[in-house]
Amino acid sequence: MSKARLMQGNEACVEGALAAGVRFFGGYPITPSTEIAEGMAKLLPTVGGKFVQMEDEIASMGVVLGASLAGKKAVTASSGPGISLKQELIGYAAAAEIPVVIVNVQRVGPSTGQPTAPSQGDVMQARWGTHGDHPMIALSPWSVREAFDTAVMAVNYSERFRTPVILLMDEIVGHLREKVELPEASAIEIYPRRKPTCSRAEGYQPFTPDKDLVPNTANFGEGYHIHVTGLIHDDTGFPIGSPKITREVTKRLHEKIDIARDEITHVEEYFMDDAEYAVVAFGGTARTAYEAVANARKKGIKVGMVRLITIWPFADKAIKKIAEKVKGILVAELNYGQLVGEVERVVAGKCPVELCAKYDMTIFEPAEIEAGIDELVAGGKA
Amino acid sequence: MERSFEKYFRQNRLPHLWCPGCGNGIVMKAIVQAIEKKGLDQDKTVIVSGIGCSSRASGYMDFDTLHTAHGRAIPFATGIKLANPELNVIVITGDGDCTAIGGNHFIHGCRRNVDLTVVLFNNSIYGMTGGQASPMTPTHKKATTAPYGAIDRNFDACRLAEAAGATYVARSTAFHVQHLTDMIAGGIDNKGFSFIEAICQCPTSFGRKNKMADPAKMMMWMRDNAVMKAAWDKLPDDKKTEEKFPIGLFYNESETDYATAYNEVIQIAGGADK
Ligand SMILES: Cc1ncc(C[n+]2csc(CCOP(=O)(O)OP(=O)(O)O)c2C)c(N)n1
Ligand code: SF4
Ligand SMILES: [Mg+2]
Numbered sequence: 001m002s003k004a005r006l007m008q009g010n011e012a013c014v015e016g017a018l019a020a021g022v023r024f025f026g027g028y029p030i031t032p033s034t035e036i037a038e039g040m041a042k043l044l045p046t047v048g049g050k051f052v053q054m055e056d057e058i059a060s061m062g063v064v065l066g067a068s069l070a071g072k073k074a075v076t077a078s079s080g081p082g083i084s085l086k087q088e089l090i091g092y093a094a095a096a097e098i099p100v101v102i103v104n105v106q107r108v109g110p111s112t113g114q115p116t117a118p119s120q121g122d123v124m125q126a127r128w129g130t131h132g133d134h135p136m137i138a139l140s141p142w143s144v145r146e147a148f149d150t151a152v153m154a155v156n157y158s159e160r161f162r163t164p165v166i167l168l169m170d171e172i173v174g175h176l177r178e179k180v181e182l183p184e185a186s187a188i189e190i191y192p193r194r195k196p197t198c199s200r201a202e203g204y205q206p207f208t209p210d211k212d213l214v215p216n217t218a219n220f221g222e223g224y225h226i227h228v229t230g231l232i233h234d235d236t237g238f239p240i241g242s243p244k245i246t247r248e249v250t251k252r253l254h255e256k257i258d259i260a261r262d263e264i265t266h267v268e269e270y271f272m273d274d275a276e277y278a279v280v281a282f283g284g285t286a287r288t289a290y291e292a293v294a295n296a297r298k299k300g301i302k303v304g305m306v307r308l309i310t311i312w313p314f315a316d317k318a319i320k321k322i323a324e325k326v327k328g329i330l331v332a333e334l335n336y337g338q339l340v341g342e343v344e345r346v347v348a349g350k351c352p353v354e355l356c357a358k359y360d361m362t363i364f365e366p367a368e369i370e371a372g373i374d375e376l377v378a379g380g381k382a
Numbered sequence: 383m384e385r386s387f388e389k390y391f392r393q394n395r396l397p398h399l400w401c402p403g404c405g406n407g408i409v410m411k412a413i414v415q416a417i418e419k420k421g422l423d424q425d426k427t428v429i430v431s432g433i434g435c436s437s438r439a440s441g442y443m444d445f446d447t448l449h450t451a452h453g454r455a456i457p458f459a460t461g462i463k464l465a466n467p468e469l470n471v472i473v474i475t476g477d478g479d480c481t482a483i484g485g486n487h488f489i490h491g492c493r494r495n496v497d498l499t500v501v502l503f504n505n506s507i508y509g510m511t512g513g514q515a516s517p518m519t520p521t522h523k524k525a526t527t528a529p530y531g532a533i534d535r536n537f538d539a540c541r542l543a544e545a546a547g548a549t550y551v552a553r554s555t556a557f558h559v560q561h562l563t564d565m566i567a568g569g570i571d572n573k574g575f576s577f578i579e580a581i582c583q584c585p586t587s588f589g590r591k592n593k594m595a596d597p598a599k600m601m602m603w604m605r606d607n608a609v610m611k612a613a614w615d616k617l618p619d620d621k622k623t624e625e626k627f628p629i630g631l632f633y634n635e636s637e638t639d640y641a642t643a644y645n646e647v648i649q650i651a652g653g654a655d656k
Contacts (some may be wrong), residue, residue: 024465026457045651050464050644055490059457062450062487066430066461069448070469074461092451220446220462221469223425225392227441229449238395238441 004181009147009173012180013103014039016151017075019188022101023049024074026063028056028082031115032171033105036077057082061089061102068098069228071193071219073155077103080113083122083129091130092230093164094253097207097215099193101154103167105174108361117361118171120283120334126166127312133250135257137264138166138312140283144178150309156191157264161256162214168311170334172284172363193219200224205235213256257313266309267318271297275304277376278322279356280343281332282308285364289332292369303373314342323350328376332356332369352376390414390424392444399438403597405556405582409503410439412559412580413472416566427470430459432484434476435510435584436503453484456491459498460640467641470570473500477518478508481537485517492546492575497639499569499576502539505584513587520624524591539579544633549574551633556582557604558629568631574639581608581627 007015013036017025025040027033041051049072054060057078064074078086083104093100106122108114122129126138137157139150150167158165194216198204206226207215215235218224231239232246257264271293272278281289286307293305306322308315323329328351331340340355347353356372358364391414400406417427427445431437433452440447450458455473463471480488480502491498507525508514515525515532518539522531544551550572554562562580569576583589583600594600603625609617611630648654 024461026461042651044653045644045648046653046656048648048653048656050648052460052464052640054457055486058454059460059487059490062454062457063461063464066448066458066463067465068461069458070428070462070465072465074465088451089454220428220448221426221466225425225444225446227447227449229441230451231449 004179006177006179007144008035009141009144009169009176010035010105011039012144012147013151013167013169014043015182016148017101017155018043018047019148019185020073020152020155021190022073022075022155023047024064024067024072025051025076026054026060026067026074027076027078028054028060030079030082032107032174033077033079033103035174036103036105040075057085058089061086064100065089065093065098068100069220071221073099073159073193075101075103075155077105079105079107080109081111083125087130090164091132091134094130094134095230095232096228097162097217098164099158099162100164101158101167102164103169106168106170114361116171118284118334118363119359119361120170120285121336121338121359122168123311123333123335123338126168133254135163135254136166136312137161137163137257137310138168139309140168140311141173141309142283142286142307143173144176145180146309147173148180148182152188156189159191159193160214161260162194162217163257168283170283172287176284196222196224206237207233208235209252209256213252213259261313262317264310265313265315265318267315268307268309270305270307272304272306272322275302276327277301277303277330277373278326279303279305279330279332279369279373280308280319280339281305282311282339285332285334288364288366289369291366292373295366295370296373301373301377311339314346316346319343319346323347326351328352328354330354330356330372330376332364332372334358334364387411387414387418390417390444391442395442398442400435401586403583403585404435405505405584406436406439406503408556408559409436409501409562409580409582410442412562413474413501413566414443415563416570419563419567420570422470422570426468427472428462429472429474430455430462431474432476432479433510434479434508436476436505437474437479439474453479453482453487455479456484456487456498456500460491460494460496463496463498464641464644467497471498473498475500475502476509477502477504477506477539478516481517481539481542489542489546492543492548492577494640495547495549495574495637497573497575497641499566500578501566502577502579504539504579504581505588507584507588509584509587513591526591540577540632543577547575548577548633549635549637550576552577552631553579553581553629555604555608555629556580557601558608561629565631568634572634574637
């Protein structure tokens with residue numbers, strides 16, 4: 001039996017990554033993500049892994065991609081300005097199909113913003129934060145235990161789809177301390193590094209997609225002599241200036257995630273069975289939203305909550321289903337209004353969508369979200 | 383007859399895309415000859431490059447090869463080496479790639495003393511983007527972004543590498559091919575961060591702007607101005623004119639490389655048998 005321990009979200013993230021098989025971390029300190037680097041520096045060598053503090057976040061991103069190509073599961077973590085610096089190489093990981101996890105413990109931006117204060121202002125950066133068309137997977141935990149679980153999931157998805165995965169934490173969960181019981185190693189499912197299915201002599205090509213549209217790219221040092229580049233390339237890995245290949249590769253990069261969308265889009269519902277209204281929230285904000293919804297229920301309002309664990313790809317199906325049955329949706333997020341646009345896109349006028357936004361460096365009080373629920377029930381803002 | 387070094391090239395990726403007379407091919411060949419001389423296992427050698435004309439070399443070389451982003455070859459190479467220290471990691475970079483956009487990674491790579499062999503193809507210009515000034519374009523030389531002559535002072539990348547902590551520092555030129563090969567081979571031998579500056583000609587983007595469009599003339603310039611280190615050290619200061627420069631091995635000290643040092647960390651942390 002594993003024992004309950006008091007730990008922080010950031011620590012749980014480290015534990016989850018290690019449990020998922022991560023053996024390499026490269027990073028640069030920045031509040032409120034620093035505890036992840038510190039935890040990795042302490043724990044990685046105890047399991048034979050390596051930690052390296054790089055000169056900046058660009059280098060941190062490069063070093064983990066190199067380690068991943070050489071066969072180690074690798075993670076980097078940062079916040080705000082540091083994530084902005086990583087963007088070019090996040091795109092490199094998407095283009096060259098390199099498994100990697102980027103933890104973003106969100107803080108108030110733009111720029112240096114409010115360094116120690118919570119925010120959820122990087123929802124769209126997580127989706128679009130690099131140039132060009134690319135798919136993205138982003139997960140957002142609401143508790144310390146879930147920081148562990150989503151870290152495992154993020155590593156597994158990065159390996160399974162050979163793609164960068166963003167673990168979109170926030171300062172609330174990152175610095176939250178809770179008593180948690182972590183699962184036994186035997187209870188954790190790990191997606192292993194994909195392996196070449198044939199030899200060079202049999203015509204192996206490093207970027208030929210498997211049935212699930214994901215290639216079984218060899219690691220460096222295994223004798224396959226592969227070429228990896230950020231230029232658009234065909235199955236051989238070599239660049240090619242062809243409209244056909246450019247179109248096919250761009251399409252496949254998206255489709256490899258799209259066809260697994262139902263499986264990787266995790267949503268949880270609370271009090272939704274008889275709900276006439278729904279609050280959509282994620283991450284640390286969902287904790288407050290849950291209390292607000294429970295309070296509103298006590299007042300007799302039939303309101304429920306939909307919590308997004310997977311932020312990207314967006315939970316189109318789940319939100320559409322809810323829009324069919326409720327009279328209104330309130331989106332509570334700790335920013336000027338980002339996720340709400342996605343909800344509106346999917347709801348497409350089927351019911352009113354209201355925004356409960358907060359962007360003053362403090363977390364929501366339940367009363368603030370309750371007021372939002374009241375307004376929604378009363379038929380929108382006056 | 384197949385020449386012994388041909389097995390190190392991906393014949394189906396040739397001919398290369400470089401201009402006629404470009405020095406990149408000479409330096410690339412010197413690298414594979416150094417690899418051959420040192421008997422490196424082709425399956426256990428990784429070539430990592432940045433972005434630029436010179437960095438396209440990785441695609442022609444028959445190893446595991448990685449063409450990274452502009453300036454970022456050294457961080458990627460660091461990750462490869464630390465993840466699997468049994469791999470020999472050779473970095474190909476340009477003067478802009480290494481000392482402008484990648485300058486910070488370069489000095490920190492030197493400081494960490496990761497066991498990499500970094501070969502800088504110094505053509506004094508941004509070749510790929512058509513001849514803009516780089517931090518290694520000599521002052522007063524012309525570039526498309528310095529049409530009246532560069533006023534920036536240029537880096538001496540060898541002195542920079544040594545000051546930053548590289549444990550092997552050497553320079554040679556595309557004219558001195560055998561010497562260049564030896565300098566690279568020495569870098570492969572050094573277990574630590576080895577830096578070799580290979581001066582090479584870009585007739586298209588640098589030469590034409592600076593009255594040296596003929597690649598043979600550019601190579602003769604290397605022949606006439608490069609001075610072997612031993613001779614350079616004896617040269618009186620008034621003979622060290624602006625065009626003259628030293629070549630040879632400038633620095634080589636044995637220091638614990640990063641991966642070896644980290645193994646001690648793993649020992650202390652108790653993870654050695656994991
Ligand atoms: C982030 C980024 N900025 C700019 C460029 C454009 N770019 C490509 S190669 C290059 C310069 C290459 O010069 P150098 O490193 O000296 O290599 P050379 O082509 O001379 O071999 C530049 C500026 C880029 N690819 N990426
Ligand atoms: S532009 Fe210069 S460096 Fe580039 S291929 Fe041509 S000659 Fe070589
Ligand atoms: Mg150059």
